[in-house]
Amino acid sequence: MKQYSMTQRMVLFLGLVAMGLANAEMTRLGSLQIDDVYARATVPGQEVGAAYLTIENSGATMDRLIAASSTVARSVLLHSSQMDQGMARMHHETSLDIPAHSRVEMKPGGLHLMLQDLKQPLHEGETIHLTLKFEKSGEVKLTVPVKSLLPKEEMAPMQHEMTY
C-alpha cells in the first residue's frame, strides 16, 4: 500500500472539505440536480418576493416543474420576464419543462419563482423552505437562503406590470 506524506494527506483532506462546501446547497431528486437556490430579501411592506434556482436534468427523459409552494407565502408562481418596449413584463407560466440532458436557470430578469402574499418579510441571512413538485420526479423540499437586496435600479423588475 502506498504511503502518503503528511502534505499529501493534508491536500487530500482540504480537497474533500472544499467539495463538501461546494455541494452544500445542492439537492438531488432522481435525475434532477437543483442548486444555486436563493431568495431575495424584501423591504417592509413588500408583499411579493422572488426565489431563484438552477435545475439540471442528467436523465434521458424530460421532466417538468408543475408546482411550487412555501410556508412564507400564500402561493408560489412560476414567472418569466421579457423586455417589451423597454419595460420588463412578467408572465405567469403554468409549468416549466426541464428537457433531458439540459440545464434550466432562473435568474433576476428571467425565470423566477414569485412568492405571492408574503406572510412575513424575508431578511438577509435567514432561510426559508420551498417545496417543488415535478411531474416525474415528485416533490422535494429545499432550504433556501435569503440573500441581500439588489441595488435599486435592479429592483425595478419587482414593480413591473403583470400579465397573465
Ligand SMILES: [Cu+2]
Ligand atoms: Cu414575477
